Amino acid sequence: MFVDKAKIFVKGGDGGDGIISFRREKYVENGGPAGGDGGNGGDLVFQVDEGLRTLMDFRYQKHFKAQRGERGKVKSMHGASADDTIVRIPPGTVIIDDDTGETIADMTRHGQKVVVAKGGRGGRGNCRFATPSNPAPYIAENGEEGQERWIVLELKVMADVGLVGFPSVGKSTLLSVVSGAKPKIGAYHFTTLSPNLGVVDVGDGRSFVMADLPGLIEGAHEGVGLGHEFLRHVERTRVIVHVVDMSGSEGRDPFDDWKKINEELKLYNAKLEDRPQIIAAGKMDMPDAADQLELFREQLLEECYDNYTIMPISSLTKQGIQELLYKAADVLDETADVVEVEEVKEVEERKVYTFESKKEAAFTIRRDNEEYVVESEEIKRYMKRFNLTSYDAVMRFARMLRKMGVDDELRKRGAKDGDVVRIEDYSFEFFEGTDYNPYD
Incomplete structure (x- = not known):
């Protein structure tokens, strides 16, 4: 899985x-x-x-x-x-x-x-x-x-070459032919539900990793058909091989299919529009595929898409497969690692909480019936660090509260001797004097 x-x-x-x-x-x-x-x-x-x-x-x-x-x-x-x-x-x-x-x-x-x-x-x-x-x-x-x-x-799958296209256009079959990968192949849509990787040996000393990515459908950039789950893997590939069913066996127009998938890639991530792309005109062994290919070329020229390389292939007869591998390897050689990777960001440094400084910390004081309630994240952390059942710890805590200005603020709020001050799960008796800490 x-x-x-x-x-x-x-x-x-x-x-x-x-x-x-x-x-x-x-x-x-x-x-x-x-x-x-x-x-x-x-x-x-x-x-x-x-x-x-x-x-x-x-x-x-x-x-x-x-x-x-x-x-x-x-x-x-x-x-x-x-x-x-x-x-x-x-x-x-x-x-x-x-x-x-x-x-x-x-x-x-x-x-x-x-x-x-x-x-x-x-x-x-x-x-x-x-x-x-x-x-x-x-x-x-x-x-x-x-x-x-x-x-x-x-x-996000790390691969040099990613195969994209509509479901059932022959992506898994192509991967199985050019590598040792054994993806699931079936005559129904969405046979591939997760990426498959294969190492391709070009035959001239070069090799690369190819990924068979699950089929895309219209609306994939909005999450239709698990689109986001599929599209995230395309971001990593350095070269896109766009597999198009040139036979039109599904009753769809090859040029319309090609445009729709490219639009989904662009809408998901605009940078994918500039990613090197090879068009693999698949299923060329089927009837009428040659005529459809010529029409496809004409449509590309009419709409000024003349910068794409078209490689006619057939995974069944192995027609054009080796030429496709050579072309993909050549494009890889010419292409730098264009996949931008965010810099690693270390999580925040370990905090050392000390309360000896005279810098004031944020706190709030509110009344709850007859009690004064002091709330502060700084004080909360301090209380976790010290065991307040010790006399010395209580005296240190009292000094810390004074330096934070809690005592002065309580007096401004009207606190008198004997009033109860609650901080977290502890209740203290307020003392008006200022000389009760022997460790100043």
Whole structure:
């Protein structure tokens, strides 16, 4: 089964917790703090593996999480940082943030890497919080949570030559004749429901990868007939071989078919209009095909489409097949890699949240009956990092609130001694004084 789209959840590893510890050695009185820092969490990294061809693995596993950092140790020893977790993806995968729709990276080269979820910073141990006024702090940080998000993976087949055209014009048969690929072939529309790849040996030392892309129909650029699912693969091909049923066996006009498919390509992506294109006039072994070909040439000239090369072929009799391969190889040699690939964009750098600066952080205060409710993302992150059951941690938290200006704003709102202030799941009693923190 070919899978070319998947939605998965990714999470960087959480940082390891810092610990509270003190020196306990014989003949050493009043040993100081000795709690070590936690290690950093591992990043979740996507890496291109040219041996993969589909997103099948992501059909069954949809959650990926990196390892967390090791907890801090005694004697001020740091915990080990976690190794990055590598997830392998096929070349041609586009990584998109599901919430914002932003393209994180476009992965095309073997070995290419991108970090999709940063690991969290390790928490600090109590040896980091010692000060002259508090030489034995009973406080340590929890590790920072790793970044998490839902992302969408879209696979766009990487091929040198792409076969396009209406259903049942002979694309799969042509691929089976010129390569070792074994696509499904049938006398009905949409026999091919997913791209098939084959390596073509031209015979003169040259070779290229050819893709048999599912048949297109009118309205494909708007998603008709799974149009978007099919068209995304055309974007990667350097040369388009447009297969046209020159016999008109389906009762359609070959020139009208050719124009309609080209219009769908242009409406989907305007850059495809300038992509090198070879017209493969197929089924030339059928009755009236030669007459239809002459008419097709005349119609091209009448509408000033004289810059296209037409190669008459028959997959049944092998007529013109070798000439088509030579022509495709020649065009490839003359064509640079015109497929534009977005630059890989690293996800945002690991944030280090510190509240020691005097820079004001954003917060809001509202009344909820008799309580004052303080809301702030900065404060929320701080409370996740510290265990507020410790006296030292509460005192540090109070100092942080003062420096942010929360105390002053509460006074302006009319808060008095004894009023209840709620922050997240904690309730505090407001104290009017300004000298209650012994660690300033």
